[in-house]
Amino acid sequence: MRRLSISVTFLLTALAAGAAHADNRCGYGDFAYAAQDGVAVYNVSPPTGGRTYFQGDGEGCPGAPSCKLKSYLVTQDEVLASKVGNGWACAWYGKGDRHTVGWLKTSDLIKSAVAPSGEGDWLGAWRFGDNQITITRDKKGFRAEGEATWKGPASVHEGAFKGRIEVKGVAATYADPEGTEPFCSVDMRRVGRYMVVADSGSCGGASVSFDGVYVR
Template identity: 35%
Template sequence: MKADEARASTVRTGAPRTYFVEDDPNKGCPSPSPACRGRAYLTDGDAVLSSRSAGGFTCTGFTNAKGVLTTGWLPTGALAALPETAVVPADLVGHWIGQDADLTITPGAGDALAVKGEASWGRSDARRGGEGPFHIGAVAGTARPENGVLAFTMGEDKTLPYAAGDPDDCRVRLWRRGPYLVVRDNNACGGANVSFTGLYARRSAAPPR
């Protein structure tokens, strides 16, 4: 799913559960067939980011309050688009949780916002049984949102504009879509495989103490 092009929607079916549908061409999925039904499900009112549609299904992503991301197909008819609203700096402020990452955004001088966060790779992989190496990364910077997007480059000793700095400097873009914070980095913000890219749920509107 391309989050840059995604729109926010809510699940509206009236059913107790709306199950994700697998993407498996070998089984003819996605389709209404029971063989395509996944184990994960949503309930009415849950918000997702949705992008491309095919055959009556829409590709979606959902992040729960613990930052766990679930992606998959949902019936297009089960989704109701959320209205798009103008984003102000306060909409980005808070403590945000993503998959193996968290970010804290606090108000700065004027309309500037300060971003600080950590991410890891390998630490929560159940397949590794808690063993083996893991890698970490960190991001920090202060910038002003432009057209609802907060973007910057981490310089050696200060925050730089997004297009400035060296090619290997950490670059981050953050913006709101519905209730979510969407983040994209350039895969240069930590150790091997570490990335802040993803979909974040707001744990609180205030930074953690």
């Protein structure tokens, strides 16, 4: 009985450690998936002015000196944050074709007011890099058509989806017909002028992904 108790305790400890490690993840995919449960716009405002540096999600991060990245932001830069807690926010910053994701101190951020969004705000051609998602509406509801591309050193892989989407306020979902293999699903969430997208990982060729922050 004692051996069983020790084994169970070890297992629970390992699971807790794994969960804790997973909770500190803040890469592009982590940000996009977490955003489907909630995302907000913030402005950078370090209490002492100057710079606020992104931190990575390695062992002991965020918070340890080794977590500090070279990328930084300055006062009034605009970011999106999708996972906030314990004094840190998993944040995305983009300018042109350059994008950065990492942990930022919440003490260096001020939440921005965002105007209410209507159904018509979904419509249009949304772009993220070479990816595009076009949303239209007819008498039966909303439709989306997406195209994604991954460019490797010696090949190009493509992905696509097309069909009805279910829109509920600031969230929308596309899903292939039941029984489709591989099964593609795409979640979209709007905030301000942005649309954050996360897919199932089965919407195209190898390395193809719709994950990202889209604008019109």
